[in-house]
Amino acid sequence: MADVKKVVLAYSGGLDTSVILKWLQDTYNCEVVTFTADLGQGEEVEPARAKAQAMGVKEIYIDDLREEFVRDFVYPMFRANTVYEGEYLLGTSIARPLIAKRLIEIANETGADAISHGATGKGNDQVRFELGAYALKPGVKVIAPWREWDLLSREKLMDYAEKHAIPIERHGKKKSPYSMDANLLHISYEGGVLEDTWTEHEEDMWKWTVSPEAAPDAPTYIELSYKAGDIVAIDGKAMTPAQVLAELNRIGGENGIGRLDIVENRFVGMKSRGCYETPGGTIMLKAHRAIESITLDREVAHLKDELMPKYASLIYNGFWWSPERLMLQQMIDASQANVNGVVRLKLYKGNVIVTGRKSDDSLFDANIATFEEDGGAYNQQDAAGFIKLNALRMRIAAGKGRKLV
Numbered sequence: 001m002a003d004v005k006k007v008v009l010a011y012s013g014g015l016d017t018s019v020i021l022k023w024l025q026d027t028y029n030c031e032v033v034t035f036t037a038d039l040g041q042g043e044e045v046e047p048a049r050a051k052a053q054a055m056g057v058k059e060i061y062i063d064d065l066r067e068e069f070v071r072d073f074v075y076p077m078f079r080a081n082t083v084y085e086g087e088y089l090l091g092t093s094i095a096r097p098l099i100a101k102r103l104i105e106i107a108n109e110t111g112a113d114a115i116s117h118g119a120t121g122k123g124n125d126q127v128r129f130e131l132g133a134y135a136l137k138p139g140v141k142v143i144a145p146w147r148e149w150d151l152l153s154r155e156k157l158m159d160y161a162e163k164h165a166i167p168i169e170r171h172g173k174k175k176s177p178y179s180m181d182a183n184l185l186h187i188s189y190e191g192g193v194l195e196d197t198w199t200e201h202e203e204d205m206w207k208w209t210v211s212p213e214a215a216p217d218a219p220t221y222i223e224l225s226y227k228a229g230d231i232v233a234i235d236g237k238a239m240t241p242a243q244v245l246a247e248l249n250r251i252g253g254e255n256g257i258g259r260l261d262i263v264e265n266r267f268v269g270m271k272s273r274g275c276y277e278t279p280g281g282t283i284m285l286k287a288h289r290a291i292e293s294i295t296l297d298r299e300v301a302h303l304k305d306e307l308m309p310k311y312a313s314l315i316y317n318g319f320w321w322s323p324e325r326l327m328l329q330q331m332i333d334a335s336q337a338n339v340n341g342v343v344r345l346k347l348y349k350g351n352v353i354v355t356g357r358k359s360d361d362s363l364f365d366a367n368i369a370t371f372e373e374d375g376g377a378y379n380q381q382d383a384a385g386f387i388k389l390n391a392l393r394m395r396i397a398a399g400k401g402r403k404l405v
Contacts, residue, residue: 006031007114007143008107010099010129013048016118019157020145021055022164024116028143033059033110035103039095040066040184040242042207054167061106065098066184070241073098074185077315078284079229079339080304080332081292084312087262088274089281091186096125097320100132107140114141121147124267128318135321178205184245186258186278194273201261201275208249208277212256212350219348220255221355224283226291226343229336231284245280252279255347267317286352287343294362295339304335 007024011017011034024032034057036048045062052060073094084090103115115133119125121144130142151157160166177192187207193199203211225233231244239247252258258279266272292301307328314325341359345352367377388395398404 004028004030004114004141004143006033006110006112007116008033008035008103008110008112009116010103010118011036011048011052012118013045013051015154015157015161018051018055018166019151019160020116020118021052021057022166023145023149023151023160024143025056026164027148030114031059032057033061033106033112035061035063035106037099037102038062038064038066039069039098040246041182041187043182051167059110061102063102065102066242067240069095069098070184070245073320074245074281075230075241076329076333078281078288079336080308080311080328081285081289082308082312082315083285084316085262085264087260088264088276088316089186089260089278089285090312090315091183091276091278091281092181092188093124093128093316093318094185094320095183096128096318097132100129100321101136103129104133104136104140107137114143116143116145119144119146122268122270123272124316124318127267128320131318132321182207184242184249185281186276189275190272194275197263197273205275206259206277209253209259209279210256212259215254215256215349219346219353220251222251222283222345222347224287224343224345225341226288226359227340229288229292229333229339231287245284248280248283251347252283252352253277255279256350257347257352258282259350283345283347283352286354287345288339290343290345290354290357291341291359292339294357294364295341295359296335297363300335304332307331 007028007030009017009021009024009032011021013036021032021034024030034048034052036045038045049060049062077090077094082090084093103117106112107115117126117129119129126144126147130144133140133142151160178189178194179191181188189201189205194201223235224231225236230241233239234244234247258277258281260276260278261273262276263271263273296304311325311328311332314320314322314328319325338361340361341357343354344356346355347353365377367374
């Protein structure tokens with residue numbers, strides 16, 4: 001362990017990372033640099049500075065990454081209409097590559113030879129952090145305390161904190177019974193009663209959204225403006241990516257939108273139940289598919305849908321910085337050149353309903369699609385030959401007496 005002189009720790013200031021900070025100092029006898037990211041989690045990050053200073057940390061990074069997070073990670077992901085296992089909008093997964101990137105940047109800036117994180121040895125985050133770190137700095141040393149120490153319970157962590165005078169309140173404000181992770185895209189809940197897959201989630205668990213039953217009786221209408229596949233304005237008001245997502249979270253939360261209770265398959269092999277609140281992301285997914293429905297060529301749209309599950313798995317499993325994800329992203333981004341226009345939505349008691357879409361780049365031609373007289377824009381007799389050619393192989397097989405079932 002003598003080869004580690006300085007380590008950059010992803011630090012929240014909570015119990016786990018505060019214990020890790022002290023444990024690194026004692027176990028590795030090294031200097032620790034702390035890095036705290038503001039990803040829009042809705043909690044003050046500045047108190048982490050005082051906690052780190054109290055433990056002798058001299059180099060402290062507290063970075064506002066909200067705009068970078070949405071612009072360079074969330075928006076590119078939503079251009080692909082990304083959903084993991086049919087439901088999960090990847091709120092935790094998509095934040096990890098940015099944290100890994102910044103950890104490596106700080107390691108390079110400070111001359112650190114190692115990074116450290118607080119992810120456990122059971123979850124996906126350890127994989128995401130470390131795959132990202134190795135992709136960006138192949139020779140970096142990664143210290144994952146949960147895979148090294150014997151402090152494998154909250155009580156042991158509290159005892160360690162008390163023994164080493166780490167400033168953590170043992171009694172006081174009631175702690176949530178859930179393991180929670182939040183950023184500007186979502187908030188997640190795991191553990192507690194959720195470990196019984198038959199037990200309904202508790203209503204008072206949710207932080208961002210009202211229940212659909214308690215949502216307003218009158219619908220809320222909004223219009224989202226798109227340029228090259230990204231939302232650039234809400235109701236005609238230009239906004240930055242982070243402002244867009246924050247506003248959609250507010251509007252969606254007021255209308256009971258974005259609650260999810262799922263059992264997902266972790267990359268490490270186990271099944272895990274989680275509840276998620278993703279109000280803004282739920283709106284974004286519905287609206288993006290709506291604007292693509294009139295601006296994308298059919299085969300391009302279908303190819304994107306075929307590739308999306310692979311793209312989603314790459315993000316979920318931590319391969320954001322892999323060459324295959326980067327290759328897919330280039331294709332996805334190229335498909336968005338004409339995804340411009342406006343989508344009108346009705347938000348009502350947990351539902352996102354598309355009520356209109358328009359674009360100067362629309363491929364929808366009312367003269368061709370009409371059920372009325374089309375003035376010769378489409379010759380319906382052409383369909384006969386089209387159908388017969390597509391039926392040819394089946395007609396040949398049937399003529400040979402081939403059984404279909």
